[in-house]
Amino acid sequence: MDEPKEVTIQNYKGWEDFYKIEKSAKLDFFMRDGRMLDILFSQQFDRKFLDNMCQLATQIRRMALTKMGARKLSGLLSHKRAMLYFVQPSTRTFISFLNACHILGMKISEIRGTTTSSEVKGESQEDTIRTFASYVDLIIIRHPEAGFAEKTAWLLNQNNLPVAIINGGSGPDQHPTQALLDIYTLERSFRNIGGMDGKKIAMVGDLKRGRTVRSLSYLMRNYKDVTLYFVAPEVFRMRDDIKSFLNKHHIEFHETDDFASVMPHVDAIYMTRIQKEYSEDPTSEAETYPAFHFKSEHLSRIPAHCAILHPLPRRYEIEVAVDNDPRAAYWRQERNGMWIRAALIAYIFSAEQVIFDEFS
């Protein structure tokens, strides 16, 4: 199939300046009628919203257990249409969004690469998205470029097109809905030990280019007395923007390359993959950084309640022998993604009350 050769570059006046504005200062721009319309970065989420989403996700999964409940859910958004525009590889995010839309009865269209759209003829990405906005109520975007989802939302809002945008992963920058499902998984793992507050969480691997750990770190502002341990090789240390954010919000964090020393002290370990698709030096791709892998022999070193998470896909970071341990939370985490994404979409279209009323 043809790859786009000469994509048209268009100049949008005002975008560059808007993009530079600090995220916390432009939250209102992405809201309509007192609720978020566009979901772009995890600084948009406050504690009340996060707690609400976790509850809603649990209600939806409960409701979906019965045929009657499932039928009721599938009537909620049967008048809405969604577009999945995924021009960067994805398995879980795509499938879980697709199924989240189906649970709520939405109609779906999808593009999974630029080779089958008019981008091959040179149409700009912005015009492509604007075209989707002519047909659907929600566009979910995965894109290799940081800021692309935000630009789309900015563009549509400028043109008064009330189409919701969800960022399903924006290059090495952010993945806010992954952060939602990570919080949901952590909250569920800690439900008998007081939830997220006061917990110690290690993030391990490629912290520099892993968008999931970046988005999740921003959410820590919403919880009391959380301590983060950034465990990474020197070349993949967490970037300064996240560290400044944590400092500004008085969130304790430590950096180390000694994984074993952290293991006995944490309530959760969030493993990540080396993001080799962003490597400038292909010769470094063979290096798998085994000192940052979690092996079955480590299971005896971590606390009995410690949850092991991974956004997946995994390479060599977690040995398969770990999968059967009850502390391995990553397959549950993957499933949680579908429920919390359904919750998020229900929220965007103001459908959550019907769901909450179901068991009240």
Ligand code: NCD
């Ligand atoms: C992550 C991503 O795409 O950022 N995957 C996912 O969405 N579950 C993590 C990764 O690719 O390493």
